[in-house]
Amino acid sequence: MAAQQAFVIPVGTFWVVRANSENLGDLQRTQASAITVAREWLQNHGGGELVILGEDGKIRAKDTIYPGNDPRNIRG
Template sequence: MGNSYHVTPRNDGWAAQRAGADRAASVHDTQAAAINAARGHLRNQGGGELNIHNRQGAIRAKDTIPNGNDPRNIKG
């Protein structure tokens, strides 16, 4: 399995967490800050998949960070 991070809501903000990890890599006040942090973590690890969750916990968006494995061959 390649690198994968999830941005999820918490009681104290938004977490950027690697898939399968017990603890969040970082916690932020806003979802945008958590997304930027997760993108940075993935860039430092050679790329991967970013899954962004809404306040109810459902995935609302996905993104592939360069050097990851994007199943689609179109931008976006």
């Protein structure tokens, strides 16, 4: 099975969480609340990669959510 990915994406003044080409839940008012939704979804679906986009639409951060396969052997 391919690794799961969840994206936190800006939409106007709101944030949306997307996985498998579908929106997960409602629009979020803050990026932090969208990140929480994405982390919980990944944890409940076997882990994977969380990709957070900034307001400019560029990748701001990535994080591997347990029990996803983190290619790095150090924390950070």
